[in-house]
Amino acid sequence: MNKWQKRDLRYIWHPCSQMKDYEEFPPIVIKKGKGAYLYDLEGKAYLDAVSSWWVNLFGHSNDRINKALCRQAQRLEHVIFANFSHPPAIELAEEIIRITPAGLDKVFFADNGSSAVEAALKMSFHYHQQTGHTDKIRFVAITDAYHGETLGALSVGDLDLYSKIYKPLLLKTFKASGPDCYRCPYGKDRGNCDAECFASLRQIIEEHSGEICGVIIEPLVQCAAGMKIYPPVYLKKLRAICTKYNIHFIADEIAVGFGRTGKMFACEHAGISPDIMCLSKGITAGYMPLSLVVTTNHIYSAFYAEYTELKAFMHSHSYTGNALACAVARESLSILAEDNVLVQNERRARNIAEKVNALAKGHPYVGEYRQMGMIGALELVEDKISKKSFDWQRRVGYGIYRLALEKGVLLRPLGNIIYFMPPYVVEEEDINLMARVAFEAINEYFRI
DSSP states (O other): OOHHHHHHHHHOOOTTOOTTHHHHSOOOOEEEEEBTEEEETTOOEEEETTHHHHTOSSOBTOHHHHHHHHHHHTTOSOOOOSSOOOHHHHHHHHHHHHHSOTTOOEEEEESSHHHHHHHHHHHHHHHHHHTTOTTOOEEEEETTOOOOSSHHHHHTOOOHHHHGGGGGGSOOOEEEOOOOSTTOTTOOOTTTOOOGGGHHHHHHHHHHGGGEEEEEEOSSEETTTTOEEOOTHHHHHHHHHHHHTTOEEEEEOTTTTTTTTSSSSGGGGGTOOOSEEEEOGGGGTTSSOOEEEEEOHHHHHTTOSOGGGOOSOOOOOTTTTOHHHHHHHHHHHHHHHHTTHHHHHHHHHHHHHHHHHHHHTTOTTEEEEEEETTEEEEEEEEETTTTEEOOGGGOHHHHHHHHHHHTTEEOOOBTTEEEEOOOTTOOHHHHHHHHHHHHHHHHHHHTO
8 A cells, every 4th residue: 555545544534435435445546647548646547438437528637628718717706606607618509508408497506416416306396386386396217217326316226336325315216116128027029119117107297296306317227226328218208297287397318418319409309308307417518517507497486586576596615616527527618519429439339249249248247338329338237038137245346347447448337237438539449449348357257
């Protein structure tokens, strides 16, 4: 253990970690990053195949974004966002409204994904209270959902790893059985089904529509659940029923927005517009904390009144609309547009699919390889016929993750899921390395 690792362990409490593990496997201290690679203190390179928790779009230390950040730092770093504004925020809001689905007209600023979800839930509840629907006080989510780790966000999540201990503190929400295409109870295939699994959500909405403010969902990919991919028709059905019963469709595009699924936003695959959209992660290409809640003029209008009517949306963050973050986000969106990134990603996605599918074919422990755009996931199973998962205490994914790190690839698992979500700058040699090392680590772990 080097001196930096010792100092880290003396003072830092890392997220999503059992810190006792660090005594035997101390943190890798990164000195620099460039492109798709990170470099530790000894100069060892690691391909960042998970985009550092899904935030990095254009590689580390991107020259264009570096310059945009430096330019803005010379002008304005931050200013109070109540009764003040600045050009980077205005330009960013204009561009977001231009590229998001039709009908989204107003941008509310926050500073991380969980905060965006909190704001969206409060906004939805508050809207219904101010428009005479005071019985609408509950939210609906689906099983295996993840929307963040603040108390409101945990309330609409469904992963016990994050929420079980806090359940006495959480909001009472409805949970519908969500889509599980790999283990479909209807015996269907995600490529040609009619989202028969929507029946559970439909039943809850029809029975409790008078109580429901909104439904929050991760469009098309439930990321923290293991990159569970489901068909667009599910979103079409949800949009229709939300409209029918005056329920807000809240799209959590925090992880899947900005091109991850092959389109700018996942909702575009279904051709629908939500009432509220939460955005974060890739919006600043991994540089700065920032999130947005994008909503309709119809929702906004319920808060528009004289000061004496006390209808304002009283939700804020000290760093709301941070000028540095907005400038970086604006440059990130410019790169997406000017470099035709989504079209270029079609080639990268095909390359990933070809390499991984070739290695996964016939593998005794790969139950399914699923992919949408630049998101791919290998589901490892103990038995392919029954689709039985490995016991979580075996920590299969963690073992493979450590082996891959030794070989120079960062593949942080989701339980028994080994996933790929690399930056948009990876090329064929990087993809070859990513796929090869993933299967070398899998085979080494299982001693194949």
